Amino acid sequence: MQTSNHLLRALHTPRGLSFGAWQMLPGRNVSRALCRPGYDWVLVDTEHGNIDDGAMHEAVAAVASMGTASPIVRIAAAEGWMVKRAYTGLHRSS
Numbered sequence: 846m847q848t849s850n851h852l853l854r855a856l857h858t859p860r861g862l863s864f865g866a867w868q869m870l871p872g873r874n875v876s877r878a879l880c881r882p883g884y885d886w887v888l889v890d891t892e893h894g895n896i897d898d899g900a901m902h903e904a905v906a907a908v909a910s911m912g913t914a915s916p917i918v919r920i921a922a923a924e925g926w927m928v929k930r931a932y933t934g935l936h937r938s939s
Contacts, residue, residue, distance in 0.1 A: 869894030
């Protein structure tokens with residue numbers, strides 16, 4: 846499981862840069878593959894990607910389990926219920 850926030854650590858370097866991947870296809874294997882190149886974060890796009898809640902929860906758990914990147918979720922809209930569903934998924938993966 847993820848033990849540190851890789852995005853935050855990258856932003857606190859002298860250069861202050863982070864690099865990441867954008868996941869728009871569902872699948873925990875896709876999530877794991879995106880963690881391998883050494884990105885600081887993987888963004889799971891539920892707004893424009895073909896990712897439902899179940900696939901989002903799987904993706905977040907897969908990214909966190911790799912321990913090499915921080916999972917980020919992009920929700921479809923700034924609605925409280927969407928934030929809650931994404932947060933619940935993040936909480937379950939930790």
